[in-house]
Amino acid sequence: MNRTLEHILPRVQKPARYTGGEYNAVVKDRRQVDVRYALCFPDTYEIGMSNLGMRILYGVMNQMDGVWCERVFAPWGDMEEEMRREGILLYGLESGDSIADFDLIGFSLGYEMAYTNVLNMLDLAGLPLRSEERYGLSPIIIAGGTCAYNPEPLAPFVDIFVLGEGEDVSVEIIQLYRKAREECWSKDEFLAAAAQIPGLYVPSLYDVSYRPDGTLERVTPHEGAPAVVTKRIVQDFDKSYFPVKTIVPSTEIVHDRVMLELFRGCIRGCRFCQAGYAYRPVRSRDPEILLKQGIEACKDSGYQEMTLSSLSTSDYRPLEHLCDGLLDWCEPNRVSLSLPSLRADNFSLGLMERVQHVRKSGLTFAPEAGTQRLRDAINKNVTEEDLLRSCRTAFSGGWSSVKLYFMLGLPTETDEDVLGIADLAEKVYKTWKEVTPNPRRGVTITVSTAWFVPKPHTAFQWEPQITMEEYQRRVKLLREHMKGRSIKYNWHDSQTSFLEAVFARGDRKVADVIETAWRHGAKFDAWSEYFDFDRWLAAFEACGVDPAFYANRTREKDELLPWDVTSVGVTKNFLWRERERAYEAVITPDCRVQCTGCGANKLYPGGKCDA
Known part of the structure; x- marks a missing residue:
């Protein structure tokens, strides 16, 4: 632990959130590592450490030779204030090193109200928020989790979205990254190659246009990018x-x-x-x-x-x-x-x-x-x-x-x-x-x-x-x-549920609202201590975006939806x-009574699920 961190921890609540050193935490020799991965959870330590998916991916990546995956959680307001005052960048718990120097930074997105924390953590790491403003091959910003099935509200900030289960595809991303670095690829070359891996959505490779009424007109993939990205699952x-x-x-x-x-x-x-x-x-x-x-x-x-x-x-x-x-x-x-x-x-x-x-x-x-x-x-x-x-x-x-x-x-x-x-x-x-x-x-x-x-x-x-x-x-x-x-x-609470609906079904125009709200202090929006609904209303107004358009509007059957570029199978x-x-108030039997033909079984070996 560096001396500055040791100096500020007595001034914050629950300093154990920020020290690392827990039993079974993985610490590797930097000299034996060629890829470093920051596994970020955009909420407090107590919430993130309760997430089984985080623990699984942490173990999967740390099993790989030459790869060191470290955990990163959103610091509470008191710790953030001390970090900004002392010039401490967001760091990995295992090493204490700034994640800005890592190769890959991945966010777990389980709840829409954590979106501003993603921006806040990027800023605490000293990194530009938007993908187009980060030019080099490192760090690459990745996001996955349930919210990634509609990636559009965070599309301008994230380089790669992982759809579905990450155990196998995380390994494939790391292997591709190693190849890119060895062969001195540019960031654009790496992202174009990543888009060829099943389950990876690269938002910069898709152009979005809108109709005069604000609905989507067209999502056009660049040459080589798939028109629809289908999620990955663990087969066995x-x-x-x-x-x-x-x-x-x-x-x-x-x-x-x-x-x-x-x-x-x-x-x-x-x-x-x-x-x-x-x-x-x-x-x-x-x-x-x-x-x-x-x-x-x-x-x-x-x-x-x-x-x-x-x-x-x-x-x-x-x-x-x-x-x-x-x-x-x-x-x-x-x-x-x-x-x-x-x-x-x-x-x-x-x-x-x-x-x-x-x-x-x-x-x-x-x-x-x-x-x-x-x-x-x-x-x-x-x-x-x-x-x-x-x-x-x-x-x-x-x-x-x-x-x-x-x-x-x-x-x-x-x-x-x-x-x-x-x-x-x-x-x-x-x-x-x-x-x-x-x-x-x-x-x-x-x-x-x-x-x-x-x-x-x-x-x-x-x-x-x-x-x-x-x-x-x-x-x-x-x-x-x-x-x-x-x-x-x-x-x-009605206010957070309303915003959740906006973000859940939002498109790329909502990204400007999220950034505007963050720049005016929004963070930890799932927590009553920080949530300010008026701040969000002001951000929507400043960006000329009507939240009711996303939350309270019925979609037509043939409307192009922002998440149609992704598929859950x-x-x-x-x-x-x-x-x-x-x-019609008509029930559909569960999968054990009768296969409903939803299509997801095609993702499974032999086309038959384990219901």
Whole structure:
């Protein structure tokens, strides 16, 4: 640690965020390294270190000879102030070296409200924000993650977007970079070659034109660049890298535990869910491999908690077998096992009792909508009977706390659907009373609503977000109909959800707004301590951009969408059919009942997914 850094750390909150030196962190001899990669997460250390994808890519790249991948997180405001005052550039945690001297800088984009942090981190590194202003072969700025499926709002700032899973393609980028440096390529030559690697989108190789009404007219690829870039997936999930020797943080993080990834993809077809479409096809990991990985990771790290990770944990076929095997080791070693992402239609009391017999934590279910008609419209495939049966089973087993998650503003939603949320919460409460007529303690039913944000590559990508005023009216309506002390109601902030919709479906014109807002102080926009909605409204006005054009406007079927240059493997025709079925309130069976022909199975060997 340099003396200046050592001098300023006592003046900031949580200095352990910025010191590195954690157990299992990778430190290499600079003399044995020819490629340095800065793996950046545009949020705090506590959030970034909880991200399994970061840990996987960190391990994959550090396994490569001559490659040193270091972690970089967004410094909180107090640390940023000290760094700017003392002239300390943004640095890698492992070495303390400025990332401006690294070869490749990659950002993980999981949430649109982190976009200003990407710009802030580039600036803290002393680098020009825009790709066209960075001339040399290093550093190359890369971005990946779920938000990369609509890369356009950050297109002017990023050299390469990685679509899909990064384990294999990250290695290919590094290998190409080595070749480019050895042969003295220019940056333009390197980017042109990178565009030939499947899964890589190079925005500078595409010209964008607009119609007078502001919609896209044409996206024209330069010679050699593909018209559509399709995501990459890991073909053999059993052989893919898992971080058994994982970094143990020196300070508390959000998810401070071993995370076992059961499978990727989802058999369900919720029409609002970007992850459900984007992570297809389904690929499961063998339970015996998971058992070995989980035990080894706990032994190596000393963690006393393990969680099973996926989009829908209870859809993992050998779940009970896996849990039995893990519990045989976890129980005598006092390691707790948790199962998030359970569904109300396949909740197993026996499984939950075995997993949580030491401590019964609260249960969480996500009906998403208050009436069966709307649940059918969004293809949730969960009935009121499913939910009440699961709650009855849980209450009978001793649980006294349940959280219910819903969305407001879903396509076709009416006031009847909104009030259905309150009605369903009341039915859950009555179910508890039926099961426990003489309770020793009360029950807590927490209802939370988020504002629906239409996302790219979903069946609802054409839908408008309801206006902010209408969302607030529906929140008020629901709040007034919530009854009983045992039912608590929380709702999501409307301003950040509105901006999320703008960024999620924005084009390159939104990039100017993001930069303008950042230059006027925007950063950590997901945090109430820093978020300033008026600053964003001023930025939209200064750039002559109407945010409602992106958030509140219905798209036509034949409209060219900003993200049409990217593909998750699911066809646009399939998504449109799902939209039509939503308006008919007709469900589509899950992938295990019937293949829906979405197209994603073509990405898988033999054209058959693992559903």
